[in-house]
Amino acid sequence: MAANDTLASGRLMVISGPAGAGKSTVIRELIKTCQLPLVLSVSATTRKPRPSEVEGVDYFFLSKEEFARRRAGGEFLECKEVFGRGDWYGTLQSQVASGLAAGKWVILEIDVEGAIEVMRQHPGLLSIFIHSGSIDELERRLRQRNTETEESIRRRLEVARRELVFKDRYHYEVINRDVPQAVREICEILSSHAKEPPCSMP
Numbered sequence: 001m002a003a004n005d006t007l008a009s010g011r012l013m014v015i016s017g018p019a020g021a022g023k024s025t026v027i028r029e030l031i032k033t034c035q036l037p038l039v040l041s042v043s044a045t046t047r048k049p050r051p052s053e054v055e056g057v058d059y060f061f062l063s064k065e066e067f068a069r070r071r072a073g074g075e076f077l078e079c080k081e082v083f084g085r086g087d088w089y090g091t092l093q094s095q096v097a098s099g100l101a102a103g104k105w106v107i108l109e110i111d112v113e114g115a116i117e118v119m120r121q122h123p124g125l126l127s128i129f130i131h132s133g134s135i136d137e138l139e140r141r142l143r144q145r146n147t148e149t150e151e152s153i154r155r156r157l158e159v160a161r162r163e164l165v166f167k168d169r170y171h172y173e174v175i176n177r178d179v180p181q182a183v184r185e186i187c188e189i190l191s192s193h194a195k196e197p198p199c200s201m202p
Helices: 023-033 064-072 093-101 112-121 135-145 150-164 179-191
Strands: 011-016 038-040 076-082 087-092 105-109 126-131 172-175
Touching: 011 023, 011 093, 011 112, 023 038, 023 105, 023 179, 064 076, 064 087, 076 093, 076 112, 087 093, 087 112, 093 105, 105 112, 112 126, 126 179, 135 150, 172 179
Parallel strands: 011 105, 011 126, 038 105, 126 172
Antiparallel strands: 076 087
């Protein structure tokens, strides 16, 4: 079977937005409650696993050498190095292909830079931008976590300001003021596309 054929039976979508917008929580509840065959694509990373993280569930944990080998071989749909940490993150083509071949609606939960790259390659991709509504609200949420240093909060807010510039590049914008409402809104968006032809990627 040709590689393109394996991508023909499912659907691919991107859900992204600034850190602190509640993407992970919304996506987790969306997969639980929305009556569509949704699955989250597991990303690969070179960083070390945290104590609670499971290989193949939270991430695929690769050595820097293995990541570089796969990157050179064109195995990533998108990937980037997180400057300041020195670790790489990426979406494996094989993860997306296997999900689509199984008829799943594959969700890419990736940062805005990665999302723009994937959308550039595949302009028909369904894309949703989630944010908190304002920079002030985002700052309030980050401070409420009580897990961020002042420097980390400042850096995240600077990145968020840059990312918000790209929200009009997405098909849909969802403001996450309330998780159940955001989940319902996204499920309705996805359901409205259910009768469209399945995903076909070049």
